Amino acid sequence: MATQVHGTVAAGWEPVREEFAAFAAAAEHSPEAQLAVHHGGRRVVDLWAGEDTGPDTLTGVYSITKGAAHLVVALLVQDGRLDLERPVSAYWPEFTGHGKERLTVRQLVAHRSGLVNTEEGFDYDEIADDALIAARLAAARPYWEPGTAYGYHAFVIGALTGELVRRVTGRSLQEVYEERIRAPYGLDLYLGLPRELEGRWKPVLEMRATPEQLAAAAGGGAALPELLPVAFNAHREPPMDLVAFANHPRVRELGPASAGGIGTARGVAGMYAAAIGAADGRPAxxxxxxxAEWARLHTPGEDRVTPQSDHFGLGFEQQPAVGPRAFGHSGAAGGLGWADPATGIAYGYVRRRFAFPGGAAPENERLTAAVLSAAAARTGGPAGAE
Structure with missing residues (x-):
């Protein structure tokens, strides 16, 4: 039985619904997904599909959370509270040893610290606690000389930058996000799920790969970087399970800023819309x-943790399929959020069914192309035009 698609699109955005419906119908297992798009400050796409997913269903969004965390840091830099060129240790004196004292805030945010984990890793309760992670990493030996290379700090970057936020504001990153971003805009994207909203939460579901996908994965290909399991907390015994992480009650409660956010596609798109455009009488x-500075490439070359290259701006992932001014972040279950100041588009896609093999699911490419094409048709210019 084909998965039904629900929701609305504005006039001219029907091709996006068609693409979403085509993917949902072709999927072997329901993706349990939501898609929301804003254009020029107006929501123009609001769709969902799945047997047990509605427009208000909250679920774990994994590293889409990093977009919220990086917005907080960007605001503090913009305010003059943090200086990208100062050493991290100027704000956080305990952050020293093994070359860490020379690492700048800019380098930290760009995944250059080398502190992708500790040798022993973290259990589920520990990896939910950003303050604990930060304290342990401040005393840890980096996996490379800080500042000399970059690699995805998958489950710790929000703890590291969050400690800077705490040092300059006296508040946790989660508290600053709530006060300056989530609450003012009424966003359904939480770093720490309020207990009264637990009834809207539904768990991330296990990935279901086809036999062909499993055979292709088993067939080899390029070797994965040695630090990949370390950064994803899979080097400990037992290895951390990504689905169990997102569904863990302590993660939902504390909202670790690297990957512990809970939200909807509406929340993700709304956050990125607020980042780049006026909304509800408020400036961007x-x-x-x-x-522009946070979208600009800061990590040319190969990532030491993932098999990617030219990966990050300042914290945010590059979005080459969208345009040079776009910035955003994917999530392990297959979701993606991004903003593009050039077109005024903000995009949020959330999946509950973990997509194989993890990271931004392939359908994002087709959905993004449909979104950009619809926007170009509405404005009369090419997609991604300045």
Whole structure:
């Protein structure tokens, strides 16, 4: 039975619904997914599909959370509270040893610290606690000389930058996010799920790979970087299970800023819309210069942790399929959020069914292309035009 698609699209955005419906119908297992798109500050796409997923269903969004965390840090830099060129240790004196004292804030945010984990890793209760992670990493030996290379700090970057936020504001990153971003805009994207919303939460579901996908994965290909299991907390015994992480009650409660957010596609798209454009009488969260700096490539070359290259701006992932000014972040279950100041588009896609093999699910490419094409048709210009 084909998965039904629900929701609405504005006039001219029907091709996005068609693409979403085509993917949902072709999927062997229901993706339990939501898609929301804003254009020029107006929500133009609001779709969902699945047997047990509605428009308000909250679920774990994994590293889409990093977008919220990086917005908080960007705001503090924009305010002059944090200086990208100062050493991290100027704000956090305990962050020293093994070359860490020379690492700048810019390098930290760009995944250059080398502190992708500790040798022993973290259990589920520990990896939910950003303050604990930060304290242990401040005393840890990096996996490479800080500042000399970069690699995805998958489950710790929000703890590291969050400690900077705490040192300059006296508040946790989660508290600053709530006060400056989530609450003012009424966003359904939480770093720490309120207990009264637990009834709307539904768990991330196990991935279901086809036999062909499993055979292709078993067939080899390029060797994965040695630090990949370390960064994903799979080097400990027992290895951390990604689905169990997102569904863990302590993760939902504390909202670790690297990957512990709970939200909807509406929340993700709304956050990125607020980042780049006026909404509800408020100016854009990011000034144009700030948005441009955080979107600019900061990590040329190969990632030491993932098999990717030219990966990050300042914390945010590059979005080459969208345009040079776009910035955003994917999530392990297959979701993706991004903003593009050039087109005024904000995109949020959330999956409950973990997509094989993890990371931004392949359908994002087709959905993104449909979104950009619809926007171009509405404005009369090419997709991604300045």
């Amino acid at each position: 969260l990011l000034e144009p210069g700030t948005a």
